[in-house]
Amino acid sequence: MQRIFYILAICLFTGISLNAQSYKLPPYEKFKLKNGLTVYLMEQHEVPIISVSVILPAGAIYDGEKSGLALLTSFALKHGTKNFNKQKLDEELDFLGASIGTSSSKESASLSARMATKDKDKVLNMLKEVLLEPTFDAGEFEKEKKRWLVTLEQQKESPRSVIGSYFDKFLYGDHVYGNIGSGKISTVTPLTVDDVKKFYAENYLPEGAAISIAGDFKMAEMKTTVTNLFSEWKKGTKPQVNLASKPITKPGKQQVLLINKDDAKETTFYIGAPGISRNNPDYVSIDVINTLFGGRFTSMLNDELRVNTGLTYGANSRFAALKNGGSFVISTFTAGKTTEPAIDKALEVLDKLHKDGIDEKSLASAKNYVKGQFPPRYETAGQLANLMTQMFWYNFDESFINNFEKNVDGLTLDKAKEIIAKYFPKDKLQFVLVGKSADIKKIAEKYGPVTEVQIKEEVKKAF
């Protein structure tokens, strides 16, 4: 039992250290191979470990009608390679205490690896085979698919696991950011290993990808190793179209999506609106304000919904920022019978942010907080490798980190006022509720026209 959930902050990398010793990013080298692959290397010698992070433009936005294809393709990378069948790959990695992970998210696919320094040649070679020479065994794929179909059914047992997909579909509509990365039973069922091979051939390409390595190695030696391993990766034959660059239609009115779960005792809900893209020039300032509003324990939302009223175990807000857009949500849950007071309170707090704004003292507190909590985010080789692929993906460099303190400190009360008015929604809010419809439908209708769906059904193409 834990006092608070880990509250998701605006993104992974915000803030900077407090006072005299500001945090600076350790030195790293960045270069490009002839095939277009971008490489980042950073030495870190505290423990004899090396961490790798790879990012590729192969996320759910490229799924098309085959929802879940990007994710299953990432899983299938580990079903065997040129020189290692699946069993051998699993056994060798486990024996070394090393790991290779593969996954995909909305925009990108990613790989990660962790190994002891003494095993770097072996494991980096395995990583290279997983990325460049997967064999996509049909039998293994069918097994993976069967397991995933059960997982999809299981997710419906937990409102927290599914509410995000419903919200994104509700908010983004037809835009590819509404694609459901985990897939749906009806779209995953017909997937074959040929779909996977095709998706891999079209999207796993070096020119849009980056690999970052941080840890206990020598720079010159690692440069050679990486160049030797990844230069043979062939460029694509046609440029990949950025499907996410199409404009996102904003919701025209306030509305409610009610997902009925007959055995629910709680109501889990999001109240949201369009957010920002990662390259927004006000990104840092927005994070500071969101910290105050719903990004930490004493935030306005948690203070009112948890501390003052005991309506919930936790309430927070966050901006999920992607390349071409993003979302803002207030997220919490409460007992079915306190649904109405909890939603009303959340709206009241949002209203208060607009009406009363924030004061000097709370602004100072939020600034100290984001700065103070920053350095532990970049403490390990794994965290640093991940940071570098994020720098690649969202197109920023160490100045973002090294100037962060300055940027945080530069936020004035006047600017804060502008930020609130510009980025925190006031109207046309999108409500997504998971709960027992028989008990809460009347309440839901208070907030706008209600579309009701059943949690046991599939997420619709459009609401």
Added chain:
Amino acid sequence: MKADDVKTFTLKNGMKFLVIEDNSIPNANMYMFYKVGSRNEYQGITGLSHFFEHMMFNGAKKYGPKMFDQTMEFNGGANNAYTTENVTVYTNWFPSSATEVIFDLEGDRISSLSIDPKMVESERGVVISERSTGLENSPWNVLFQTAQGVAFLEHPYHWPVIGYLDDMKNWKQADLERYFKTYYAPNNCVTVISGNVKFDEVKKLAEKYIEPIPAQAAPPKVNIVEPPQNGERRVVMQKDVATPYIGIGWHVPEAKHEDYYALTLLSDILTSGRSSRLYSSLVDKKQLATNIFANFGESFDPTLFNIAGVTAKNISELDLEKAIYEELDKIKKDGVTDNELQKVKNQKLMEFYGQVETINGKSNNIGTYEVFFGDYRKMFDAPAAFNKVTSDDIKKVVTKYFTKSNRTVGILKSNTEE
């Protein structure tokens, strides 16, 4: 990192401090391990240890309601806390420039917590919501709470850490006050600090803010010993789930017992990684389960070694259960291979590196070894202790503990009428 990197002192009131200087980042942490958990409760006050953990944030003499969190966050710090059957742990993470503020905040609440009845009522709502959201979002909560209650009939591991709902509604002011005096005494706590701090400064701050707090009589011992189980126990629960969930628990000894190391390696041999015995056989080859895991952790009193899994589509949970026993029987008969043993030892070493890579990992692990094994130096002896484990040791613990009479089987599924 080595044992000599940990420096220690004990205050006159009995609170022990472990300090690790590490200036890799300009931050530090403070982990306080109180030796109190749900094993110190009895029926009528179940869940009180965890509730008390929440109340520790609700105001003291100098820093009133809300001020603990407000002051900490204003100074760039964040915190959390957790309660288990055995311990309650408070964790503060902060820029090292705020170290004195953290000492002031902790000293204030340990010396003079105020238990405001109004705060008790709103916080009661918070933990009732915490209980409910756990049950709502994870079938495992339902399964393990119930199965553990059947495996332990007398010992206080019988009830869930969160408590029974009716007890939660009825905790009394007097119980809270007694709990504070008895268990939140400085002599019942071990504090670990890692990060960009200096030992001498930490010691000075501890003497200033913590040492004046008086020691208390040692808390009452937990006397109940769970009688040996002499027959299999089975319990079935209904919840609307896609496929059945199964959890099997065997009684095994506490952390200080010599079998701890063999049991820990056994857990890895069974379910750590895709080449592990249960994953490769039951999930991959036979496709009886969609996932499988083992769970064995540190405890003060004899505990459970759990193996749990989710049944694959159109598979009977009884077939999965049988297959788990078959894998255990193989070890009883043939032991494990040298290669397997070396594999989990290699994994343990990588795990160790991960634990000492962050200041939080350092504090958490050093505190855990000090509290559960009686000496933080055991953490540095652990790699050698794991290395000593032989195939025969693994075979011995499986034969000794993994018997039919010693197990409790919990099954959770949609249709409990069939």
